[in-house]
Amino acid sequence: MSVVENIIKQHSNPGRDSLIPILQAVQEHEGFISRESVIEIGKALDLPASKIYGVATFYNQFRFSPHGKWVVQVCRGTACHVKGSAALLSRIERELGISAGGTTRDGLFSIEVVACIGACGLAPVIAVNGNFHAKVSPDDVPEILRNYRNQTVEGTK
């Protein structure tokens, strides 16, 4: 039985109002919403794929490609914005060669924009897989990313 089938089975009388909980559960199990899952959910709930895609893209929480090994969350809340998080984000995007929401082709890094991470005292702040980096300037970015990349290389050795 597929992940989607399993999840849908847990809903009694699944219909269009169960769409969001189902999408959340699928993402929790698979890390992202795949094209195949959308089509499968559509068949089960009798909803067009375009509609499910529309609902899923409306919410920031859903992603359509797998996370990288390292998820770089960039806070774009008010305090971080005042402290220059826009420049920080574009530096990270440039260093990784992807834009926010994307994942590098080697599958190592993803960038995620967060409305407020709740650490305004550390602004501008980024978090990589839950590790916080405080008061980051754009010029710190290469060093931070290199650290994580090295950790991966050592891990594979």
Add this chain to the structure above:
Amino acid sequence: MIKIEVNKRQVEANKGELLLTAIRRAGIKVPTLCHFEGLPPSGACRLCVVEMDGRLIPSCATTVADGMKCQTHSSKAVRARKTIIELLLADHPDDCLYCVRNGNCELQTLAEEYGVRTRRYQGEKSTCHLDVSSPALERDPAKCILCGKCVRVCEEVQNVSAIDFAGRGSKTRIETAFNEGLNMSSCVFCGQCIKVCPTGALREKSSIKEVLEAIADPDKVVVVQHAPAISVSVGEAFGLKPGSECSGPLNAVLRRIGFDKVFDTSFTADLTIMEEGSEFLARLKGKGKLPMITSCSPGWVKFAEEFYPDMLDNLSSCKSPQQMMGAVIKNYYAEKANIDPKKIFSVSIMPCIAKKFEVTREEMLTDGVPDIDAVITTRELVRLMKMRGLDLNSIEPEPADNPLSLKTGAGKIFATSGGVMEAALRSAYHLVTGKELDSLDIKAVRGLEGRKEAKINIEGTEIGVAVVSGLKNASDLLDEIRAGRNDLHFIEIMACPGGCINGGGQPIGVTPEAVAGRMKSLYSIDKSEKYRASHLNPDIQKLYKEYLGEPLGHKSHKLLHTHYTKRDVVK
């Protein structure tokens, strides 16, 4: 009946109706960009705001109440509308001159009417990619104003849902699932979205360039066929009354444009009836599945391949009249006129977008040669005529070319929902009984309703027939059949509501009255034709005698019949 006050005048309104409906009935013009007659209000564009007790309310989403008072053109309401238009224009490309909808765009018209003369809001414009993935339709999201009408027609009228809103806020756009483009989506290319789009965001993939190049090529013999719906639709673009019959002037105009031969698709509509009528009788005798469903509408055929693959055996194996004409031109006619089929460039003028897709289907090649080389819509035909300075009003009518133009009333009414059924019954009755129907008018299958049903008695056998147009109506009927309904023998399905006279390739901004006018005109042409049933067409009889042999025979099978396959699309 209740009374409301609009602009200090008493206006009568029906209980429960929308304020906008009452206002418009009173002859007051309140603009909207998103209102969709016949569907529940969406309230997306807010252009229909009127002032009521100092507040602005959307009249398209407000039900009338007794004693209601509103101002449609108070300075507050007008200012709000103008601001909305200016904001829409702030994220719209300023390239009206180069736009296919220049002069025929609702946003452009409103900007003019509301006196927008400066760019009051300037900012970043959204970046969008043109979707040219499909053979029939193009989407230019940069010109989209997010009124949502295409989404609604696709979902609520056609039950296809190839597109929907994606994203949120300023990043909202209309997309296919995963933004993979129309060609990967479940889009059936009916083109109804183009007809409701207020701007140039949706349009047909134009073939004007290929056609003009072929005409300019001295080595090519360029032939053209025009569908039965064209002659009763094209006149409107030249100021004629909706439904005005223009076959004669149209033939003349096409020769002036440079086409070497002009044929009338109504002729192969008659041929379709000969094949389809015979096929129906064979099925009635147990050879094949019932109910038999017509297959002239390529949008419907694609819809069936995507959503009802279990019912593909019910579809008639007949090609559409366009494709039959294509095959007959490059085989029978080429042989008769001693022309190398490879030198023929065959153009068809259709009220349809899906026909552009149909010609690309690999089943539509005969021995590797495409039956049809290019399809242009009624709209493209009008552009071509204006480009050449031609006017239907000032040209002497001419007949179309023999031997592929003699039509019957039956062939002509193919353009309307119910017409194929009526034409088929006229000939099926003859095939069974050897006699003609007492009354050739089968009124039960006429009209603009989405579904018509009738029982027809052919010498003691009761035949259940149904006619549906609009794919939502088609789905409803097919679901009944899937659920076990078995009193129907023959079904006509057309993808566009009302049939080809309301096709996706027809002029923009057509009113339901104009569609009704075209339909009326078709039936009056039918009434006045010398031959009114396909089997009486002498040139059809000659075609069988000289070339095809008999309906469903070997040659017919090769040239005039096709097959369908399940389609895996994102749906």
